Structure formats: C-alpha cells, structure tokens
Amino acid sequence: MTKLPIIVTAVALLAFQQGPAAEPLRLDNGTLALDFDAASGTLTAIGNRLTGETYVVSGDAFAIDTSQGTVALSDTALTSLEHDGSSLSARYEGKGLTVEVGHLLGRGRHFVERQIVVTSDRELGVTRIVLGQFRFSTEGLEVVSYRQPQLMNPKDQGPIFTCFGRTGRGGFFCGVELPFDASSHNANTVVLAYRPNLTIRAGERLTCEPAYSGIYRKGSDDVAERELPLRSESDAMVAMTAAILPPQQRRLGPLMCGWWSELYRGPYRTGEDVENHLRAMDFALDCGIDIISDPRTWAGELDKINVLREGEELQLGELALKVAASARQKGARWVFWPTMGNSDPWGNNTDGDPHETGGGRVFRRDKPEWQMQPFRFRAATCFAFDPFFEWLTTVNRQAMEAGQYGAWCMDGDFFGEPGFGGSPGFNGGGAGGKPEEPWVHPARCENPLHDHLAPDTNYICQRNLTAMVRGLRQQFPELYIFHCRPAMDLGVWAMRHADASFTVNEWAALEGIPGMGPRPVNVLLGDKIRHWGRIRVQHHFFPHYLDSPQVFAAPKSMPGWGKVDWQRDKLDYILLSALSSSPNQTYYLPTQAGIPAEDKREIKKWLDWGRANIDYLFVRKDLPDWPAPGKVDGSAHIVGNRGLVFLFNPNDRPLAGQFTLTEQSIGIVGNGPFQITQEYPASDRTMNEPGGQTIRWEVPPQTAVVLRVQ
Numbered sequence: 001m002t003k004l005p006i007i008v009t010a011v012a013l014l015a016f017q018q019g020p021a022a023e024p025l026r027l028d029n030g031t032l033a034l035d036f037d038a039a040s041g042t043l044t045a046i047g048n049r050l051t052g053e054t055y056v057v058s059g060d061a062f063a064i065d066t067s068q069g070t071v072a073l074s075d076t077a078l079t080s081l082e083h084d085g086s087s088l089s090a091r092y093e094g095k096g097l098t099v100e101v102g103h104l105l106g107r108g109r110h111f112v113e114r115q116i117v118v119t120s121d122r123e124l125g126v127t128r129i130v131l132g133q134f135r136f137s138t139e140g141l142e143v144v145s146y147r148q149p150q151l152m153n154p155k156d157q158g159p160i161f162t163c164f165g166r167t168g169r170g171g172f173f174c175g176v177e178l179p180f181d182a183s184s185h186n187a188n189t190v191v192l193a194y195r196p197n198l199t200i201r202a203g204e205r206l207t208c209e210p211a212y213s214g215i216y217r218k219g220s221d222d223v224a225e226r227e228l229p230l231r232s233e234s235d236a237m238v239a240m241t242a243a244i245l246p247p248q249q250r251r252l253g254p255l256m257c258g259w260w261s262e263l264y265r266g267p268y269r270t271g272e273d274v275e276n277h278l279r280a281m282d283f284a285l286d287c288g289i290d291i292i293s294d295p296r297t298w299a300g301e302l303d304k305i306n307v308l309r310e311g312e313e314l315q316l317g318e319l320a321l322k323v324a325a326s327a328r329q330k331g332a333r334w335v336f337w338p339t340m341g342n343s344d345p346w347g348n349n350t351d352g353d354p355h356e357t358g359g360g361r362v363f364r365r366d367k368p369e370w371q372m373q374p375f376r377f378r379a380a381t382c383f384a385f386d387p388f389f390e391w392l393t394t395v396n397r398q399a400m401e402a403g404q405y406g407a408w409c410m411d412g413d414f415f416g417e418p419g420f421g422g423s424p425g426f427n428g429g430g431a432g433g434k435p436e437e438p439w440v441h442p443a444r445c446e447n448p449l450h451d452h453l454a455p456d457t458n459y460i461c462q463r464n465l466t467a468m469v470r471g472l473r474q475q476f477p478e479l480y481i482f483h484c485r486p487a488m489d490l491g492v493w494a495m496r497h498a499d500a501s502f503t504v505n506e507w508a509a510l511e512g513i514p515g516m517g518p519r520p521v522n523v524l525l526g527d528k529i530r531h532w533g534r535i536r537v538q539h540h541f542f543p544h545y546l547d548s549p550q551v552f553a554a555p556k557s558m559p560g561w562g563k564v565d566w567q568r569d570k571l572d573y574i575l576l577s578a579l580s581s582s583p584n585q586t587y588y589l590p591t592q593a594g595i596p597a598e599d600k601r602e603i604k605k606w607l608d609w610g611r612a613n614i615d616y617l618f619v620r621k622d623l624p625d626w627p628a629p630g631k632v633d634g635s636a637h638i639v640g641n642r643g644l645v646f647l648f649n650p651n652d653r654p655l656a657g658q659f660t661l662t663e664q665s666i667g668i669v670g671n672g673p674f675q676i677t678q679e680y681p682a683s684d685r686t687m688n689e690p691g692g693q694t695i696r697w698e699v700p701p702q703t704a705v706v707l708r709v710q
Contacts, residue, residue, distance in 0.1 A: 025083045027105045027112065032215055034088075034105065034112060041081050041090030041101065042073070043134070050110070050217040051170035059135040059189070064097060064118055067125030067453065071095045096121045111214030111240045113177075118206045125453045126200060128182060130193040131211040134174070137188060142166045145185040146229055149491050149504070149540045159458075160491040162541075163190045164233050170217040173237060177244070178209045179490040180442060180458035197453040198460055214240055219664070221624045231624075234538040241492050242543040248473070248481070248499050250618055252611045253548070253584035255335070255407075255482060255500075256284040258295035260554050260588040267300040267359075268319035277323050280591040281332055288604035289587055291407050291480055292327070293335035297344050297360070299324075299403070305343050305395070306361040314395050316402045324403035333406030333480055338396055340412035340465075341372070341380030364391065373447040377417030382445045384414075384457035389464045393471065400476065408472055411484035411502075414443035414461040462494065469497045482548070492542050500548040500584035504540075505532040508553045508588070510563055515629045516650060522570035523702050525553060526577035527627040527650050530635075533581035534626055544620045548584040551575065555590035566595050572680070573648070575606040576704040580635050580646040583610065583617040616643045621667045623659055632657030632699050636666035642710035643668070644679075649699035658696045661689060661709075668709065680706040 022038035024045075033047030042060035047053075061073040076094030083089075089102040100117040116131055136143060143165045148158040159179040165172045165188075174190060176183055181194040192211045200206045216236035224230065229237070259265070264276040277294075284292050298305045299320040308314060316324075327334035339345060344360025362379040364370055372382045381388045400408065443457045452460055465487065472479060484502045487494040495501060505528060512524040513531070529549040536542040551574060556562035578585045589595070610617060616637040625631040627648065632655045634647040645666060647657040659666050661674050668674070672691035677683075681703070689695065699705045 025081075025088060027083075027086060027088060027103060029086070029105055029107055029109065031108055031110050032105060032112060034103065036083075036088055036103075038081070039078075040073075041078050041088070041092075043103075043132070046172055046213060046215065048170055048172065048215040048217075050215060051167075053138060053167055053170060055141070055165060055172055056137045057134050058137070059133055061130070061133045062099060062101060062116060063128075063130040063133075064099065064126060065128035065130075066120075067127065069095075071097050071099075096124075106243075109214075109240075109243065110216065110236060111173075111212050111243075113244075114211040114213070116208040118200070118208065119204070120200055120202060122202045124200055126196050126198060126206065127453055128193060128195050129208055130191060131176060131208060132174075132192045133189070134192075135189045136165055136172075138165075138167060140167050141188060143185060143188050143190065145190075146227070149489065158491060159489075160493060162229075162237065164229065166230075168218075170215065171233070172213060172215050173233060174211065174213040176209055176211050177493045178459070179462055179494055181209075194459060195454070195456055196459050197456055199451060199453065212240065228539060231538065234541065237541040238537055238543060241541050245492070245495055245543060245546065247543075247545050247618060248497065249478070250614060251583075252607060252614055252617070253291060253480060253500055254289040254587060254607055255291040255293060255480075255548065255585070256280075256287075256289045256587045256589055256591075258293045258335075260558070261295075262555060262557060262590055262592040263295040265295045267296070267302065268317060268323075271319075274319050274323055276592075278326055281323075281327060281330060281334075283589065283591040283594075283600075284587075285330060285332060286597075286600045286604065287587075287589070288607035290331060291333045291335065291482075293407070293409060293482075294323075294337050297337050297339050297411075299336060299399070302343050302359040302361070305363070306365075308364065308395070309366050314398050314402075316399060321403060324405055327406065328404060334403075335407040335409050335480075335482065336399060336403060336405040337409050337411060338392075338399070340383045340392065340410070340414065341416055342378060342412070345378065345380070345412060345417065364388065369447070369449045371447065372416045372445040375416040376441065376444075380416035382447060382450055382457070383464055384443065384445060384452050384460035385447075385450045389468075393468050396468065396472070397475065400472065400479075406478070407480035407482060408476075409482040409484060410465065410469075410487065413441075413486050414457070414465075415441045415486070417441070462490070465494070466496050473497045491540060492546070495542070495546050498546065500582070501542070501546055503532065503548055503550040503586060504536065505529075505550060508550050510553065513627055513629065513650065517652070519650065519652075519702060520569045520573075521553070521564055521567040522574040523650055525551075526570070526574040526648070526704070529574070529577040529581055530633060530648065531627050534622055537620075537622065544582050545584065545618055547582045548586045549578050549581045550586045550588065551578045552588045554588050555593060557590055557593040566590055566593070566599075568596065568599055570702065571599060571602050572606070573702065573704045575603065576646060576680075576706065577648065579606065579610045579617060580620070580637070580648075582620075583614060613637075613644065615639055619643070619667065623657070623666075630655070634659075636668075638667040638709065641668060641670040641674075643708075645676075645707040645709060647697060647699045647705040647707065649701060649703055649705075652701045654698055654700050656696045656698045657705075658694055660694045661691050666709075675710055677708050678705060679708045680704075 024035040027034040035045040046055045063072040076092035080091040092099045098119040102115045105112045161183040162175040219232040222230040363381045370381045370388045443461045444455045446455045481498045488501045536547045554562045621636045623634045625633045637644045676687040
C-alpha cells in the first residue's frame, strides 16, 4: 500500500498547539532516523541505527539576515508541513518572507540533506543565512570541528567546515556543502551558515546551499590524531560525497599537462609552432594518454581575447583550429584552458602598468567598471559581477563550439592574482611556496558599482563557477572537465560536475618519506602519489576518482623548473601507484627531449591495463597502513565478490602485507571461498580461502604487487 503524505495545515497546527503534545514525525530508512516536532517542524533527534544511539537535538532554528533586518524562525508561523516517510517539508511565513525547509532521506543512506528556499515579497539583500542551529546532547558526547583542506601545515584553516559528534560507539557529522561558509561550533552547539551577499528580486526563489547531517559507527582502525578526523569519520564523509558527486563518466582519464611537458607556449605564428604541438600529441598517444592540455591560456589567442569588446565574438585562428581538429582525428582530447580575471595572470609586469602582464591583460578594458577594487596582485575583472560573468561564460562557449574541444580546464583565481601555491611535502612546506603563505585567499572586491552587498564575494564567485561548469556539462555531455585553481584548493564541494581535480602535490619535489633513506626516484614519487592520494580522501573527503595524481617530476630539460632527467627504473611502481590512487592521472613528460620507445610501450601497457580494469579502479578502500618505513601499504578495489588488491613495499627488504576477506577490510561480499592469485609480477602462487580469512602476502623490496581476488 502506498503511504500517503501527512499534510498539516494552519488549522491543524492550532489544534496541535492547544492540545496534548503530538507524536514526533519521523524519517527512518533503517540506517538513519530523524525525529521532528509536529507542531514546529524542527529537528529534535538523530537516531544512529548503526550503533543504537540517539542524539537529542534542541534549539533547531533558521535565520535570514537581510538588508532590512533579521528574520528568524521565531518571527514566522508554520503554515504547512508535509511528510511521507522519506522526506519532510515545512513552510513558514512572516515579515514578508516565505521560508521552505525540506529534508530528504534517501533509501539506505546514512545522511540527510536539508534544503532551504527563501522567497521575498520585495527586493531584498541577503547577507547571511543560518541553515540550522543545533544543540546536541547524549551521554559521553564530544563535539569537534575541523576545517579543510589543510595543505601547508596543521595550522592551516581550510575553507570547508565539518563538525563531528563523537561517542564511545560512533557519532554524527554535519556541515554545509560549500567552501567559505560561515559555520561555527561552541561546546555542543553547532551553527551551519553561509554569507551569500546578494540581492533577490520580489517573488524570486533563492535556493540555498544544502546542509548535511549523517551518522557513522567507529571502526577497529580508528586512531585519534589531533586536528584530524577518525578513519571511520572519513569513510562516512567520503561515502556521502561520493553519493552526492558521482563520477561523470566511467573511463580512464590520463591527462598530459602541456605546460609541464615541453610544449611550445607562444601564440601560433608558423606551421612549425603547430608541428611542435602535433608531435607532442603523437608522443602522448604513443604512451596511451589521450587527454592533452594546451600549454597556453585561451589557445594562445591572447591578442584577440585582450581586445574583445561589446558584441564581438572570439574568433579562433586557423592554426589553433587546425590543432583542435587534428586532436579529434587522432582520437585525442585537446584541453581548452581559459582563465578568470586576467587572460594570463602568470606573466611578468614589465612596464609598471598594472594592466600589462606579459601577454595577459585584464578582460574588457572598455569596461573599467567591471574591475575588482582594489586588486591584490594585478588588475582583474570581478568574477562576482554578473555582467562580466555572463560575458566570460559566453566567450567560453563560443570557443568550445568553434574548436569542438574534448576537454576543458579552468585555472586562474577569483582573487585578482595568479593561481600559485606552495608545494606541501610530507611534513608541510616545500619548494614553490612558503609554509606560512595560505593557499587560498578569500575573494574580495570593494567596487561600489558592483551589485554584491559586501566585499566578501566568495559565495557568488563559487556559485558562478559551478554554474559555468554545469552549463558546459549540459551543452557538451562527453566533455572531460578538469579543475585547477581556485577549485582544486577549495575542497570537495567545489568539484560539482567535474571529472577530476589537479593534484595538491603539483611540484613533485624529490623529498621522500621521512626515515626511509635513498630510493629510486620512481619509488620515491610513487610513495608520494599514494601519500597525497590518502590525504585527498581521508583528510579532504574527496571521492578518490576526483583526484588526479601527478605522475613523474618536471623534465630537467625545462629551464628553471625541471629537477631530474628521465628515470626508467621502476616505471611499474610509479604507474601502479597512480592507477591504484585514481582512474585519473596527470602526466609530466619530456615530449621534446624524448624517452626510449620501450618506456612509451611500458606506460601504454599499464594504461591499457587500467582501461581493461576500469570498473575496479572506480572503487577504492585503503588498507590501514600509510607509506612508511617498515610497512607495506596498499588499497583494495572490489566490486561485489571480486576485484584487485594492490600492495606496495617501499622498503629495501621483503615484507608481508595483509588484509582480511571481509567487507569491512577490503569491501568484498560473500562467504567465499575466494581465490587469490598474483597477477603482477607474474607468479604461479595461488591461495583458496574462505571468507573472513586474513591473507598475508610477501612483497619484494621496492616492488608493487597486484593480486586478483575472485
């Protein structure tokens, strides 16, 4: 029988208020239960079905700060309440506002999303929105907050807020699906909020960013570390972010970064300039890499993009279009690389004019009123100013249609400065930046001609970037979308509609695991890939497929940047490190200096192997140990009752890695028996074991082993 929704009208609400207290309304999917007060529609309890615990909630309330004052829950009246067992929606009215508060609990999910929609009867500036205020209570509860990504060192305060409530057996988590929110926590009280700083028109529905709440059960491998989440908390968060941000497409995504791979960086002037890029394209394809990024912003057409005026279209030149067409003919995806604010924010300021940055210029110099004030590093247009955002979106679409590009990458910044960042090592700091420098600068514009309500433009910029990416995804469904700055440093909620994010370890400095000692370069870099891949997942809550670990160091042939000659030794180790970390990878290769044909074949062999095993690479469960002296680390990639287990031994002596044939350990289901065979390096060793059995497998020194389990 279909369960009909309960609809509570104003008359019924009056009866609730005058009569005995009504039974709470409940959402319950067998994993998570939520109780709501039937008279007010507010949250009163979170039930953790995994542990049998209940977390009592009091003080649930919303608040809308506007240019005409604050409208709080207490200023409104509940006019309707709809409940059908899996969702609940409450409608409030007061002081010229209608506020709809909805909760959606998916089947079997361990989290719920809260969505608020605000409608005003007049034009209104909205400066701050409190999505929920909660005071939690249960025996033995400890509430901690955590901001990430923490990139440079543990003192960093990342742009994303997450709160965890911990008890002896499990706990809960909550936050806003947004970078640069305005959330906070004090003792056992949590406030989930953000600052839109925008104006809505009369009758316009402002759909707020979602807030989330969820539950988890503690695990046997939880180890408390100061200022870091527990492993069970990370697992619960990643399970949620993966449900909200599923893969856009299930295919291998190897990308060769043109800027770091010796490609010609100037504008196309001659046929030889084009041939340089076509040779590099062939080089990548020989290696099995079919996504290649243009090393120049705006396809090298800066002279054209710099002088565009009102009503003019970007006309890509004949040579740029020839390269894009050649990529399509060869079965490659040539990446179009636009920027925000300035057409090339990495150039040098040569003549004292803040508008002159090498080949780059501030966009739309005929519209000086579009610029940020004051600029931080160099002149830039304000990405939060709607006329500029709409123009930039149009220009992007014109270029994508003209070149029929197979991939798109945004890199620039919201902030009026280049997208530079430091290079974190294993212990923080490193080449490329100073440890005390923040990676992410809040966006700020004080131009009085702009329609944002405050200098804080973080939310509007992030909303605009998401809208731009969503529009490209809708127009070009097969497009490979790759994020660099600012999104790569803003965390997981900046990844909507994207395929992958540039690595956080972009410099690949030749610094190894502390205490490990000298090792082949490809072993050292492979360990870094797996180390930073774990940080992206366990500390930043990225689904692993959104990461794109960097493979190989910058070629030594790149003056001022390169660090090492091409390394042939242990290619299997570094490639398997990358494939085990993510189905997406970013390659730095000496396309002009060249590498032996045998090494190209080796790279292609493993990428083809990755394509053949792609379903397994889109799932990942890390084994407990990180890359470390005296340890074998690895990851399991299991779909149902079969899959792969990678084991890595970075040490100079043989060691055994181990895992258990259970869902908790490696994600495998069923009682077995299971067959375990060593697929690589080739071996005739085979084990047949029942479910629940712990497997110990010896791994030679400085070796990667691939096991197939079925």
